[in-house]
Amino acid sequence: MEYLRLALKNLLRRKTRTLLTLVGIGVAIAVLYSLLEFQQGYEQGLNAEINQLGAHIMVVPKGCPYEAATIVLHGGKWPRYMEESYFDKIAATPGVSQAAPILMDAMINPATKDNKIFLGITEAYGTLRPKWTIQGTSFSTLEAREVILGTSIAEKLRLKPGDTFHLRQDAAGRAAGKDDADMKVVGVLERTGSQDDGFIFMPLHTLQSIFKLPGKIVVVLVQAEKIDGASMEQTTQALRELGGNMNIFPLSELLNNASQLMQVTKVFVLAIVLVAIAIGAVGVLNTILMAVFERTKEIGMMKAIGASPKDIFALIWTETILICTAGGLFGIGVAVAGSRGIEWFLRQAMASQFSQLPETTLIGISPGVILLCVGLSVGLGVLAGFYPAWRASAVKPIEAIRGAN
Amino acid sequence: MTEPAFDVQLSLVAEAAGMGKIYRRGAEEIHALREISVAFAPGEFTCVLGPSGAGKTTLLNLLGVMDVPTSGALRVAGTTIADAGRVRLAEGGRDRLRRENIGFIFTEFFLLPTLTAVENVQLPLLWAEKDDHSYAVELLERVGLGHRLTHRPTEMSGGEMQRVAIARALINRPRLLLADEPTGNVDTKTRDGIFDLFRELNADGLTIVLATHDGELAARIDRVIHLREGRIVEGA
Ligand SMILES: Nc1ncnc2c1ncn2[C@@H]1O[C@H](COP(=O)(O)OP(=O)(O)OP(=O)(O)O)[C@@H](O)[C@H]1O
Ligand SMILES: [Mg+2]
Numbered sequence: 336m337e338y339l340r341l342a343l344k345n346l347l348r349r350k351t352r353t354l355l356t357l358v359g360i361g362v363a364i365a366v367l368y369s370l371l372e373f374q375q376g377y378e379q380g381l382n383a384e385i386n387q388l389g390a391h392i393m394v395v396p397k398g399c400p401y402e403a404a405t406i407v408l409h410g411g412k413w414p415r416y417m418e419e420s421y422f423d424k425i426a427a428t429p430g431v432s433q434a435a436p437i438l439m440d441a442m443i444n445p446a447t448k449d450n451k452i453f454l455g456i457t458e459a460y461g462t463l464r465p466k467w468t469i470q471g472t473s474f475s476t477l478e479a480r481e482v483i484l485g486t487s488i489a490e491k492l493r494l495k496p497g498d499t500f501h502l503r504q505d506a507a508g509r510a511a512g513k514d515d516a517d518m519k520v521v522g523v524l525e526r527t528g529s530q531d532d533g534f535i536f537m538p539l540h541t542l543q544s545i546f547k548l549p550g551k552i553v554v555v556l557v558q559a560e561k562i563d564g565a566s567m568e569q570t571t572q573a574l575r576e577l578g579g580n581m582n583i584f585p586l587s588e589l590l591n592n593a594s595q596l597m598q599v600t601k602v603f604v605l606a607i608v609l610v611a612i613a614i615g616a617v618g619v620l621n622t623i624l625m626a627v628f629e630r631t632k633e634i635g636m637m638k639a640i641g642a643s644p645k646d647i648f649a650l651i652w653t654e655t656i657l658i659c660t661a662g663g664l665f666g667i668g669v670a671v672a673g674s675r676g677i678e679w680f681l682r683q684a685m686a687s688q689f690s691q692l693p694e695t696t697l698i699g700i701s702p703g704v705i706l707l708c709v710g711l712s713v714g715l716g717v718l719a720g721f722y723p724a725w726r727a728s729a730v731k732p733i734e735a736i737r738g739a740n
Numbered sequence: 741m742t743e744p745a746f747d748v749q750l751s752l753v754a755e756a757a758g759m760g761k762i763y764r765r766g767a768e769e770i771h772a773l774r775e776i777s778v779a780f781a782p783g784e785f786t787c788v789l790g791p792s793g794a795g796k797t798t799l800l801n802l803l804g805v806m807d808v809p810t811s812g813a814l815r816v817a818g819t820t821i822a823d824a825g826r827v828r829l830a831e832g833g834r835d836r837l838r839r840e841n842i843g844f845i846f847t848e849f850f851l852l853p854t855l856t857a858v859e860n861v862q863l864p865l866l867w868a869e870k871d872d873h874s875y876a877v878e879l880l881e882r883v884g885l886g887h888r889l890t891h892r893p894t895e896m897s898g899g900e901m902q903r904v905a906i907a908r909a910l911i912n913r914p915r916l917l918l919a920d921e922p923t924g925n926v927d928t929k930t931r932d933g934i935f936d937l938f939r940e941l942n943a944d945g946l947t948i949v950l951a952t953h954d955g956e957l958a959a960r961i962d963r964v965i966h967l968r969e970g971r972i973v974e975g976a
Contacts, residue, residue: 337866338866341855341863341866344852344854344855345854347854348853348854632848632850633850633852636846636850637863637867638806638835639804639806639838639844639846640839640843640844640863640864640867640908640909641835641838641839641840641864641867641868641912642835642839642866642867643832643835643836643839643867644831644835646866646867732806733801733806733807736846736850737797
């Protein structure tokens with residue numbers, strides 16, 4: 336017989352009560368686990384996207400910087416344009432190794448709310464994304480009236496290289512209007528895990544003429560020669576001096592801003608979770624305290640037959656830690672088992688708030704988060720068990736036993 | 741029976757000299773014991789007899805160092821607990837002394853309902869940080885429950901539960917067994933069976949102090965101390 340077994344048997348005496356307490360802790364820990372995982376998944380997704388941009392500086396016409404950032408990262412309708420001639424000045428700026436002009440526009444089907452996002456690009460776009468693989472072709476060989484599709488959109492439209500693509504098409508894939516000249520799908524981009532999976536790429540000039548935006552671009556992605564702090568500062572400054580009412584964003588800063596935004600929400604949601612955990616802790620405290628009161632005589636007897644206050648303290652403490660740890664493990668188990676469902680729910684719930692969430696897995700399974708949650712459950716038991724254990728250790732055996740007669 | 745004898749000490753197992761116990765409840769003082777002078781030699785079987793409220797439980801609690809006297813002196817198992825009304829052994833020391841030297845038996849058996857007979861007997865070992873399953877089994881056999889090892893208290897009669905409690909009291913090989921009204925909850929036939937067991941244990945050398953108000957039972961015990969209103973009126 337050991338402590339642990341005795342503590343376990345004591346807990347099993349009141350199965351329903353123990354189970355309810357355990358579930359209470361479990362729910363709190365499950366919420367915490369999901370939240371931490373989401374936080375981590377979101378940040379990683381954001382990071383991956385910025386890395387995949389392959390660009391270090393972004394030049395956009397003045398407007399709300401966050402709006403601009405979100406649009407570039409997640410797609411959407413562009414509010415302002417810049418002239419293509421301005422791009423030449425950027426490309427010629429010292430410190431700039433590569434610059435890629437991009438025009439972005441979208442079409443939405445009012446009935447299905449499905450949208451198609453088009454990216455007009457030049458061969459420079461390919462050099463910003465050296466790691467990308469495209470089945471069938473490359474950005475540099477893309478010709479007028481040819482498109483490259485992201486994986487997701489290709490799957491959605493059920494198109495493969497060689498197929499014909501119509502700008503507007505009906506459910507059967509036929510041209511919906513007479514001005515929808517045929518375009519040819521020449522390649523499908525291999526899955527990148529970023530928003531690019533949902534984009535339709537075509538040559539800049541093709542997009543300009545289709546959308547009747549001759550000579551217009553919305554953003555220029557710049558690859559700097561050197562990306563250390565001082566060089567970046569210099570290049571950014573040189574770009575600013577070009578004037579033209581442009582916003583120059585070093586992308587590292589952009590990420591910081593985005594994660595700062597996350598930090599604020601994190602603090603808020605964490606506060607809610609902590610309240611949930613506090614309620615769980617009070618529940619455990621109540622359960623164990625009740626058990627201690629019910630077992631006063633028994634505790635008196637244990638002391639009479641040789642248990643010291645320390646022994647009793649340890650026993651009750653073990654019981655509390657046991658129930659909290661079990662509750663935590665249960666909660667983590669539930670969260671892991673239900674992570675797909677929780678992710679789906681979060682995506683649905685957050686779709687309207689965030690223009691688009693990263694396509695990578697948001698709620699994964701990471702040892703760090705599991706360990707943290709287990710640690711917190713144990714810590715909860717350590718805290719919640721202290722008072723009941725102390726009360727139990729202070730039971731006076733003679734009084735407890737006399738109360739029985 | 742030639743069971744191994746329980747430790748027999750040459751010195752007295754317990755000794756009280758002018759010992760008193762006053763319970764205080766607010767301004768009220770209850771003199772539960774007054775001027776108790778009594779000694780218990782190894783191997784003795786003593787009965788503390790008295791009506792309800794005489795102070796029997798109080799005396800056993802003091803002898804078992806569950807409580808401390810308010811006056812006089814007390815020595816248990818060669819250790820001074822109190823002297824001239826002052827406590828000489830701190831609580832931790834008393835816990836240890838009790839664990840190592842005293843076995844307690846109560847009217848209500850106080851077995852843990854979730855544990856089997858043998859687990860209940862082993863319970864005190866948990867605090868003593870040792871484990872001796874075979875000795876627990878041996879003791880259960882000794883009290884006549886060799887066939888009930890894995891039964892839980894709810895599956896046993898009152899007499900059987902008290903036998904388990906006796907085995908539990910013996911697991912730490914105590915020098916002194918204190919039984920407070922051990923047969924208060926069982927019928928006369930079961931009482932006699934348990935009494936016979938005490939007899940056997942005493943015959944093996946165990947020192948026993950049994951408190952009761954059952955005169956019939958007391959009549960069968962060699963040494964009887966009559967307690968009345970906190971005083972020994974006969975038999976010290
Ligand atoms: N904790 C206490 N506080 C106050 N008075 C107490 C306390 N414990 C016992 N007493 C009183 O001390 C006296 C002796 O009590 P004790 O329990 O020792 O008697 P007893 O002989 O064991 O009686 P019974 O046969 O009913 O068990 C009684 O008057 C009792 O009311
Ligand atoms: Mg009594």
